[in-house]
Amino acid sequence: MSAQNRIPVHEPDIGEDEIQSVLAALRRGEISGSFGKALPEFEERFAAFAGCKFGIAVTSGTTALQLAVAAAGIGRGDEVLMSASTNIATSLAAYHNGAVSVPIDSEAVTWNLDPDLIEGLITTKTKAIIPVHLFGHPCEMDKIMAIARRHNLVVIEDCAESHGATWQGRMTGSFGDMACFSFYANKIITTGEGGMVTTNDAALADKLRLLRNLGFGKPRFYHEVPAFNFRMTGMQAALGLAQLAKIDHFITEKRRVAATYGEFLGNIPGIQLPAELPEAFNVYWMYAIVIKPEFGRSRDELAAILSEQGIETRTFFCPMNMQPFLRAQDGHRDIPCPVAEGLWSDGFYLPSGNQLDRPSIARVCGAIAKARR
Incomplete structure:
Protein backbone atom coordinates (compact mmCIF):
# COMPACT_ATOMS: atom_id res chain seq x y z
CA MET A 1 0.00 0.00 0.00
CA SER A 106 -14.32 2.37 33.70
CA GLU A 107 -18.06 2.24 33.20
CA ALA A 108 -19.15 0.44 30.08
CA VAL A 109 -21.09 3.21 28.30
CA THR A 110 -18.76 6.21 27.98
CA TRP A 111 -15.62 4.31 29.07
CA ALA A 245 -8.73 30.87 16.59
CA LYS A 246 -9.93 27.79 14.66
CA ILE A 247 -10.95 25.56 17.57
CA ASP A 248 -14.70 25.85 17.01
CA HIS A 249 -14.21 24.80 13.40
CA PHE A 250 -11.97 21.90 14.45
CA ILE A 251 -14.58 20.65 16.92
CA THR A 252 -17.32 20.93 14.30
CA GLU A 253 -15.19 18.82 11.97
CA LYS A 254 -14.51 16.23 14.69
CA ARG A 255 -18.24 15.89 15.24
CA ARG A 256 -18.86 15.64 11.50
CA VAL A 257 -16.37 12.79 11.27
CA ALA A 258 -18.01 11.05 14.23
CA ALA A 259 -21.51 11.46 12.79
CA THR A 260 -20.40 10.01 9.47
CA TYR A 261 -18.81 7.00 11.17
CA GLY A 262 -22.02 6.50 13.15
CA GLU A 263 -24.05 6.58 9.95
CA PHE A 264 -21.93 3.87 8.30
CA LEU A 265 -21.20 1.65 11.33
CA GLY A 266 -24.47 1.91 13.23
CA ASN A 267 -26.08 -1.15 11.67
CA ILE A 268 -23.07 -3.50 11.82
CA PRO A 269 -23.58 -6.08 14.59
CA GLY A 270 -20.80 -6.59 17.09
CA ILE A 271 -19.50 -3.01 17.27
CA GLN A 272 -19.99 -0.69 20.24
CA LEU A 273 -19.87 2.91 19.08
CA PRO A 274 -18.88 5.89 21.26
CA ALA A 275 -21.62 7.38 23.40
CA GLU A 276 -22.81 10.92 23.96
CA LEU A 277 -24.88 11.18 27.13
CA PRO A 278 -27.73 13.73 27.17
CA GLU A 279 -25.79 15.95 29.61
CA ALA A 280 -22.63 15.78 27.51
CA PHE A 281 -21.10 17.50 24.51
CA ASN A 282 -18.54 15.05 23.11
CA VAL A 283 -15.72 16.49 20.98
CA TYR A 284 -14.71 13.02 19.68
CA TRP A 285 -10.95 13.60 19.88
CA MET A 286 -10.65 10.10 18.45
CA TYR A 287 -13.45 7.91 17.11
CA ALA A 288 -13.11 4.81 19.28
CA ILE A 289 -15.04 1.55 18.97
CA VAL A 290 -15.15 -1.74 20.88
CA ILE A 291 -15.35 -5.06 19.03
CA LYS A 292 -17.82 -7.54 20.53
CA PRO A 293 -17.95 -11.34 20.03
CA GLU A 294 -20.88 -11.00 17.60
CA PHE A 295 -18.54 -9.38 15.11
CA GLY A 296 -16.88 -12.75 14.53
CA ARG A 297 -13.31 -11.49 14.65
CA SER A 298 -11.10 -10.15 17.42
CA ARG A 299 -9.97 -6.55 17.63
CA ASP A 300 -6.44 -7.58 16.68
CA GLU A 301 -7.63 -9.57 13.68
CA LEU A 302 -9.68 -6.63 12.44
CA ALA A 303 -6.80 -4.19 13.02
CA ALA A 304 -4.50 -6.42 10.96
CA ILE A 305 -7.03 -6.56 8.10
CA LEU A 306 -7.39 -2.78 8.12
CA SER A 307 -3.63 -2.29 8.24
CA GLU A 308 -3.21 -4.45 5.14
CA GLN A 309 -5.56 -2.03 3.38
CA GLY A 310 -3.64 1.04 4.50
CA ILE A 311 -5.96 2.00 7.34
CA GLU A 312 -4.23 2.90 10.60
CA THR A 313 -5.75 2.21 14.02
CA ARG A 314 -4.62 2.53 17.66
CA THR A 315 -5.67 0.41 20.61
CA PHE A 316 -7.24 1.73 23.77
CA PHE A 317 -4.81 2.37 26.62
CA CYS A 318 -3.40 -0.44 28.74
CA PRO A 319 -5.10 0.18 32.11
CA MET A 320 -3.10 1.46 35.05
CA ASN A 321 -3.69 -1.67 37.16
CA MET A 322 -1.75 -3.70 34.54
CA GLN A 323 1.31 -1.45 34.15
CA PRO A 324 4.46 -3.32 35.30
CA PHE A 325 6.35 -0.42 36.89
CA LEU A 326 3.27 0.72 38.80
CA ARG A 327 2.67 -2.81 40.11
CA ALA A 328 6.27 -2.87 41.36
CA GLN A 329 5.96 0.45 43.22
CA ASP A 330 5.99 0.48 47.02
CA GLY A 331 2.44 0.98 48.25
CA HIS A 332 0.83 -0.44 45.10
CA ARG A 333 -2.80 -1.51 45.54
CA ASP A 334 -4.03 -4.40 43.41
CA ILE A 335 -7.38 -3.07 42.17
CA PRO A 336 -9.34 -5.20 39.67
CA CYS A 337 -10.50 -3.18 36.65
CA PRO A 338 -12.38 -5.67 34.45
CA VAL A 339 -14.12 -3.08 32.27
CA ALA A 340 -10.90 -1.18 31.51
CA GLU A 341 -9.11 -4.47 30.85
CA GLY A 342 -11.83 -5.40 28.36
CA LEU A 343 -11.45 -2.05 26.61
CA TRP A 344 -7.71 -2.65 26.34
CA SER A 345 -8.23 -6.05 24.72
CA ASP A 346 -11.19 -5.23 22.49
CA GLY A 347 -11.13 -1.49 21.73
CA PHE A 348 -9.35 0.66 19.19
CA TYR A 349 -9.80 3.97 17.49
CA LEU A 350 -10.13 4.69 13.80
CA PRO A 351 -8.69 7.47 11.62
CA SER A 352 -10.08 10.67 13.12
CA GLY A 353 -8.37 13.68 11.54
CA ASN A 354 -10.31 16.90 11.01
CA GLN A 355 -9.75 16.70 7.29
CA LEU A 356 -11.03 13.14 6.82
CA ASP A 357 -13.59 13.24 4.01
CA ARG A 358 -16.72 11.14 3.50
CA PRO A 359 -15.21 8.83 0.84
CA SER A 360 -12.29 8.02 3.17
CA ILE A 361 -14.64 7.26 6.05
CA ALA A 362 -16.74 5.11 3.71
CA ARG A 363 -13.58 3.21 2.74
CA VAL A 364 -12.75 2.53 6.40
CA CYS A 365 -16.27 1.42 7.22
CA GLY A 366 -16.58 -0.69 4.09
CA ALA A 367 -13.42 -2.56 5.06
CA ILE A 368 -14.82 -3.15 8.55
CA ALA A 369 -18.17 -4.39 7.22
CA LYS A 370 -16.45 -6.75 4.78
CA ALA A 371 -14.25 -8.18 7.54
CA ARG A 372 -17.18 -9.28 9.71
CA ARG A 373 -17.89 -12.99 9.82
Missing part, protein backbone atom coordinates in the same frame (compact mmCIF):
# COMPACT_ATOMS: atom_id res chain seq x y z
CA SER A 2 1.55 3.31 -1.08
CA ALA A 3 1.92 6.07 1.48
CA GLN A 4 -0.46 8.34 -0.40
CA ASN A 5 -3.24 5.75 -0.16
CA ARG A 6 -2.83 5.21 3.57
CA ILE A 7 -5.36 6.73 5.95
CA PRO A 8 -3.52 7.79 9.12
CA VAL A 9 -5.09 7.92 12.55
CA HIS A 10 -4.54 11.67 12.60
CA GLU A 11 -2.92 14.49 10.63
CA PRO A 12 -2.35 17.96 12.11
CA ASP A 13 -4.51 20.66 10.55
CA ILE A 14 -1.87 23.37 9.96
CA GLY A 15 -2.30 26.21 7.48
CA GLU A 16 -0.83 29.51 6.42
CA ASP A 17 -2.23 31.32 9.47
CA GLU A 18 -0.13 29.14 11.76
CA ILE A 19 2.98 29.58 9.63
CA GLN A 20 2.66 33.35 9.63
CA SER A 21 1.98 33.48 13.37
CA VAL A 22 5.13 31.48 14.15
CA LEU A 23 7.20 33.56 11.73
CA ALA A 24 6.00 36.74 13.40
CA ALA A 25 7.02 35.38 16.80
CA LEU A 26 10.44 34.47 15.43
CA ARG A 27 10.88 37.95 14.00
CA ARG A 28 10.06 39.35 17.43
CA GLY A 29 12.73 37.10 18.92
CA GLU A 30 10.29 35.03 21.00
CA ILE A 31 12.37 31.86 20.95
CA SER A 32 12.13 31.07 24.67
CA GLY A 33 9.40 31.00 27.28
CA SER A 34 10.82 33.87 29.31
CA PHE A 35 9.66 36.92 27.36
CA GLY A 36 7.44 38.13 24.53
CA LYS A 37 3.73 38.68 24.01
CA ALA A 38 2.56 35.40 22.41
CA LEU A 39 2.92 33.29 25.55
CA PRO A 40 0.86 35.41 28.00
CA GLU A 41 -1.73 36.06 25.29
CA PHE A 42 -2.10 32.34 24.60
CA GLU A 43 -2.38 31.58 28.32
CA GLU A 44 -5.05 34.24 28.79
CA ARG A 45 -7.09 33.29 25.73
CA PHE A 46 -6.99 29.55 26.27
CA ALA A 47 -7.84 29.87 29.96
CA ALA A 48 -10.86 31.99 29.01
CA PHE A 49 -11.89 29.38 26.42
CA ALA A 50 -11.75 26.71 29.14
CA GLY A 51 -13.81 28.83 31.53
CA CYS A 52 -10.91 29.61 33.87
CA LYS A 53 -9.14 32.73 35.13
CA PHE A 54 -5.55 31.57 34.83
CA GLY A 55 -3.50 29.53 32.37
CA ILE A 56 0.07 28.30 32.89
CA ALA A 57 1.61 27.03 29.63
CA VAL A 58 4.13 24.20 29.84
CA THR A 59 6.13 21.81 27.67
CA SER A 60 3.52 19.03 27.38
CA GLY A 61 0.33 17.59 28.79
CA THR A 62 2.51 15.16 30.73
CA THR A 63 4.43 17.93 32.49
CA ALA A 64 1.18 19.83 33.05
CA LEU A 65 -0.06 16.88 35.10
CA GLN A 66 3.24 16.52 36.96
CA LEU A 67 3.24 20.24 37.75
CA ALA A 68 -0.37 20.20 38.97
CA VAL A 69 0.27 17.26 41.31
CA ALA A 70 3.36 19.00 42.69
CA ALA A 71 1.45 22.28 43.17
CA ALA A 72 -1.22 20.38 45.12
CA GLY A 73 1.46 19.37 47.62
CA ILE A 74 1.08 15.66 46.90
CA GLY A 75 4.13 13.54 47.64
CA ARG A 76 5.61 10.34 49.01
CA GLY A 77 3.10 8.06 50.71
CA ASP A 78 0.06 9.81 49.26
CA GLU A 79 -2.46 8.14 46.97
CA VAL A 80 -4.06 9.64 43.87
CA LEU A 81 -7.25 8.14 42.48
CA MET A 82 -7.47 8.24 38.69
CA SER A 83 -9.16 6.73 35.66
CA ALA A 84 -7.85 3.22 35.00
CA SER A 85 -8.17 3.69 31.24
CA THR A 86 -5.81 6.53 30.40
CA ASN A 87 -2.47 7.38 28.86
CA ILE A 88 0.44 6.53 31.16
CA ALA A 89 1.12 10.27 31.56
CA THR A 90 -1.67 10.47 34.14
CA SER A 91 0.01 7.93 36.41
CA LEU A 92 3.47 9.36 35.78
CA ALA A 93 2.29 12.62 37.37
CA ALA A 94 1.74 10.79 40.65
CA TYR A 95 4.76 8.52 40.28
CA HIS A 96 7.30 11.29 39.69
CA ASN A 97 5.97 13.10 42.76
CA GLY A 98 6.42 9.96 44.89
CA ALA A 99 2.69 9.19 45.13
CA VAL A 100 0.82 5.98 44.32
CA SER A 101 -1.78 5.75 41.53
CA VAL A 102 -5.04 4.04 42.50
CA PRO A 103 -7.05 3.07 39.39
CA ILE A 104 -10.81 3.51 39.16
CA ASP A 105 -12.40 1.10 36.72
CA ASN A 112 -14.82 7.05 31.58
CA LEU A 113 -14.20 6.28 35.25
CA ASP A 114 -17.20 4.91 37.15
CA PRO A 115 -18.11 7.50 39.84
CA ASP A 116 -19.91 4.84 41.87
CA LEU A 117 -16.57 3.13 42.58
CA ILE A 118 -14.73 6.17 43.94
CA GLU A 119 -15.72 6.18 47.60
CA GLY A 120 -14.91 2.50 48.03
CA LEU A 121 -11.29 3.24 47.07
CA ILE A 122 -10.70 6.25 49.36
CA THR A 123 -8.33 5.74 52.31
CA THR A 124 -6.61 8.04 54.79
CA LYS A 125 -3.78 8.29 52.25
CA THR A 126 -6.01 9.56 49.43
CA LYS A 127 -5.25 13.19 48.57
CA ALA A 128 -6.57 13.75 45.06
CA ILE A 129 -8.54 12.43 42.13
CA ILE A 130 -7.69 12.81 38.44
CA PRO A 131 -10.72 12.15 36.21
CA VAL A 132 -9.76 11.68 32.56
CA HIS A 133 -12.24 12.84 29.91
CA LEU A 134 -11.47 9.88 27.65
CA PHE A 135 -11.48 10.40 23.87
CA GLY A 136 -13.39 13.68 24.29
CA HIS A 137 -16.43 12.54 26.30
CA PRO A 138 -16.68 14.38 29.64
CA CYS A 139 -16.78 12.56 32.95
CA GLU A 140 -19.78 12.99 35.26
CA MET A 141 -18.18 15.93 37.00
CA ASP A 142 -21.12 16.84 39.23
CA LYS A 143 -20.90 13.46 40.96
CA ILE A 144 -17.11 13.54 41.12
CA MET A 145 -16.98 17.04 42.60
CA ALA A 146 -19.58 16.15 45.23
CA ILE A 147 -17.51 13.16 46.34
CA ALA A 148 -14.32 15.23 46.36
CA ARG A 149 -15.93 17.88 48.55
CA ARG A 150 -17.18 15.28 51.03
CA HIS A 151 -13.69 13.83 51.40
CA ASN A 152 -11.62 17.01 51.01
CA LEU A 153 -9.86 15.77 47.87
CA VAL A 154 -8.05 17.90 45.30
CA VAL A 155 -9.53 17.44 41.79
CA ILE A 156 -7.18 17.68 38.80
CA GLU A 157 -9.03 17.21 35.52
CA ASP A 158 -7.10 15.47 32.75
CA CYS A 159 -8.41 17.32 29.69
CA ALA A 160 -5.71 16.19 27.26
CA GLU A 161 -8.42 14.89 24.91
CA SER A 162 -11.40 17.12 25.74
CA HIS A 163 -10.76 20.70 24.59
CA GLY A 164 -14.24 22.18 24.23
CA ALA A 165 -16.20 19.26 25.67
CA THR A 166 -18.91 20.15 28.19
CA TRP A 167 -20.81 18.44 30.99
CA GLN A 168 -24.21 19.93 31.82
CA GLY A 169 -23.26 22.95 29.72
CA ARG A 170 -20.00 23.64 31.54
CA MET A 171 -16.55 23.31 30.02
CA THR A 172 -14.30 20.44 31.00
CA GLY A 173 -11.38 22.02 32.80
CA SER A 174 -13.55 24.45 34.76
CA PHE A 175 -14.76 22.05 37.48
CA GLY A 176 -11.65 20.97 39.36
CA ASP A 177 -9.02 22.81 41.39
CA MET A 178 -6.79 22.50 38.33
CA ALA A 179 -7.06 21.06 34.83
CA CYS A 180 -4.37 19.84 32.46
CA PHE A 181 -4.51 20.13 28.67
CA SER A 182 -2.24 18.70 26.00
CA PHE A 183 -1.30 20.41 22.75
CA TYR A 184 0.56 17.45 21.26
CA ALA A 185 0.47 17.07 17.48
CA ASN A 186 -2.64 14.87 17.47
CA LYS A 187 -4.76 16.90 19.89
CA ILE A 188 -7.78 19.12 19.13
CA ILE A 189 -5.37 22.05 18.82
CA THR A 190 -1.61 21.71 18.71
CA THR A 191 1.56 23.59 19.53
CA GLY A 192 3.65 20.64 18.30
CA GLU A 193 4.57 19.72 21.85
CA GLY A 194 3.03 21.62 24.73
CA GLY A 195 0.40 21.77 27.41
CA MET A 196 -1.33 24.02 29.92
CA VAL A 197 -2.63 23.96 33.48
CA THR A 198 -5.74 26.03 34.06
CA THR A 199 -7.18 27.10 37.40
CA ASN A 200 -9.45 29.65 39.03
CA ASP A 201 -7.28 29.83 42.17
CA ALA A 202 -4.85 32.77 42.15
CA ALA A 203 -2.60 31.23 44.81
CA LEU A 204 -2.35 27.97 42.88
CA ALA A 205 -1.59 29.91 39.68
CA ASP A 206 1.30 31.68 41.42
CA LYS A 207 2.63 28.37 42.73
CA LEU A 208 2.34 26.74 39.30
CA ARG A 209 4.29 29.60 37.70
CA LEU A 210 7.00 29.35 40.36
CA LEU A 211 7.37 25.59 39.98
CA ARG A 212 7.32 25.83 36.16
CA ASN A 213 10.25 28.25 36.10
CA LEU A 214 12.94 26.62 38.27
CA GLY A 215 11.58 28.21 41.44
CA PHE A 216 13.48 31.46 40.91
CA GLY A 217 13.13 33.62 44.02
CA LYS A 218 14.37 36.98 45.22
CA PRO A 219 17.23 37.45 44.63
CA ARG A 220 16.86 35.60 41.32
CA PHE A 221 19.23 32.71 41.97
CA TYR A 222 17.90 31.99 45.47
CA HIS A 223 15.66 28.88 45.47
CA GLU A 224 13.39 27.88 48.33
CA VAL A 225 11.66 25.03 46.46
CA PRO A 226 12.89 22.27 44.13
CA ALA A 227 11.14 23.14 40.89
CA PHE A 228 11.17 22.32 37.17
CA ASN A 229 11.95 23.87 33.82
CA PHE A 230 8.63 23.27 32.07
CA ARG A 231 8.38 26.54 30.08
CA MET A 232 6.60 26.64 26.73
CA THR A 233 8.34 28.78 24.10
CA GLY A 234 6.90 31.88 22.47
CA MET A 235 7.07 30.16 19.08
CA GLN A 236 4.84 27.35 20.33
CA ALA A 237 2.43 29.83 21.89
CA ALA A 238 2.19 31.67 18.57
CA LEU A 239 1.22 28.42 16.88
CA GLY A 240 -1.30 27.83 19.66
CA LEU A 241 -2.91 31.24 19.15
CA ALA A 242 -3.49 30.55 15.46
CA GLN A 243 -4.91 27.11 16.28
CA LEU A 244 -7.12 28.46 19.06
